Amino acid sequence: MSQAPTIRPVDPVAFVIFGASGDLTKRKLIPALYNLACSNLLPQGFAVMGFSLIEMTDESFRSQMLEWVKNSGEVIKFDQKIWDDFALRLHYIIADFEKPEGYQRLKERLTQLDDRFGCGGNRLFYCATPPSFYGTIATALGENGLTDMAETKAWNRIIIEKPFGINLQSAIDLNTTIHKKFKEEQIYRIDHYLGKETVQNIMAFRFANSIIEPIWNRRYIDHVQITAAESLGVEHRGKYYEEAGCLRDMFQNHLLQLMALIAMDPPVHYDGRSVRDRKADVLRAIVPIDPEKLGEVAVRGQYGPGEIDGANVVGYRQEDGVAPNSYTETFVALKLMVDNWRWADVPFYLRSGKRMPSRMAEISIQFKRVPHMFFNMTNHDQIEPNVLTIRIQPDEGISLKVGAKVPGPEMHIQQVKMEFSYGESFGSHPATAYETLLLDAMLGDPTLFNRSDAVEHSWEVLAPVLGTWEATRSFTHFPNYDAGTWGPAAADALLEKDGRAWRNG
Ligand code: BG6
Secondary structure, eight states: OOOOOOSSOOOOEEEEEETTTSHHIIIIIHHHHHHHHHTTOSOSSEEEEEEESSOOOHHHHHHHHHHHHHHOTTOSOOOHHHHHHHHHTEEEEEOOTTOHHHHHHHHHHHHHHHHHHOOTTOEEEEEOSOGGGHHHHHHHHHHTTSSOOTTSSOOEEEEEOSOOOSSHHHHHHHHHHHHTTSOGGGEEEOOGGGGSHHHHHHHHHHHSOTTTGGGSSTTTEEEEEEEEEOSOOOTTOHHHHHHHHHIIIIIIIIIHHHHHHHHOOOOSSSSHHHHHHHHHHHHHHBOOOOGGGHHHHEEEEOEESEEETTEEEOOGGGSTTOOTTOOOOSEEEEEEOBOSTTTTTOOEEEEEESSOSSOEEEEEEEEOOOSOOOOTTSOGGGSOOOEEEEEEESSOEEEEEEEEEOSSSSOOEEEEEEEEEHHHHHOSOOOOHHHHHHHHHHHTOOTTSBOHHHHHHHHHHHHHHHHHHHHTGGGOOOOOEETTSSSOHHHHHHHHTTTOOOOOO
């Protein structure tokens, strides 16, 4: 493949997907790699090796992937010529993650791919399997000589999907296991939110503009809200979700990462070490939640039947793969405080849920009221404070609510919006999160991936919530919100008692 002139050249590489017959491979990984091929961003020496127990040949793997790529909402335009070259590079072996024999065959086939496609001995391993296999795969790669690079200049890296552990101890154990075969700088813990353009832009917005940073602190900011709402239910993932629940599925990774990006201090450089150091500082500074007072800062919910976009939908307990008396939470709201110089006394309210009225992920920074209001023709209570809203998705953009004089003879103040929209400013289709992250992993840039300490800090923050909720499962009154609403009443009460309210888009 011819490579476009990029600032950073991509080394040749063989991309190995464990779990190649699974959902993630079809829906995200192969479409993202194909998009990279279309943008001329894959290296000349490139090949994919799928690894899974489901019976498939190279040919049937290719034709299955073709269907997914053609129908993927993430592929802008299908180009047969590019596909033909790309498809030739797709390969597959039927093998068991737990048996050494498969890894031996993998090793042989990778050597063949090096000869045929010039992958240079470089390996990028992707664990797109159920989480219980992550440690097994990392260990087996090491034990079967797939990580021995000492005598060559070749590199290998491993990408680990979320969830990374199911609690603090299991995350520590998994880190220990993987570290036995891979150094920290070879490990790429993926969180697809960090690859979203709008999420990457948080740092640009904060640190590439001199007017933002001076007001980004407790002196001017009243509170921060972070919402990741979905109108979808659990779809075909009932079995996984039953064990995960919203707190593990969305908070341990995506929401705490968004919070870290909003709250972090400026890094010295834009690189893996500096950025991740500053984010880890935030996670470390989150005030530990007191399990005795959990009710004051945390709300859990589960959706019952309801209506979304005019259509009736079933409740969580009626979904496939879900127990009829399930206590798994599909909604969480948390109030977190950050104990540092910049954020003391500024609450961060985080919430996420399934089957809410619309898909909407956004961050609202609500500023303090002006100290003295002298426009006596307008009722002062009607003059809202400034709110800066970062819309992660959909309708990606940033808006700022400001007070303005209504045209006319009198001094009436009204809120108006200043608006930046990605669509209008940049027009073109941005890369999908997986494209960005896969390319970064090939480039060896870990900036947008989670480091071991951040993962562990995040579990530490949530440990009191997980523990207390687990112990009190049967006291919950589930379902406690109708599908198509903004969650349980207790989530509104969480802010109301602080004299605040959720912003519902
Ligand atoms: C995933 C969760 O990590 O993120 C899903 O496992 C969730 O449950 C998804 O639906 C949301 O991602 P996005 O990009 O659609 O906001």
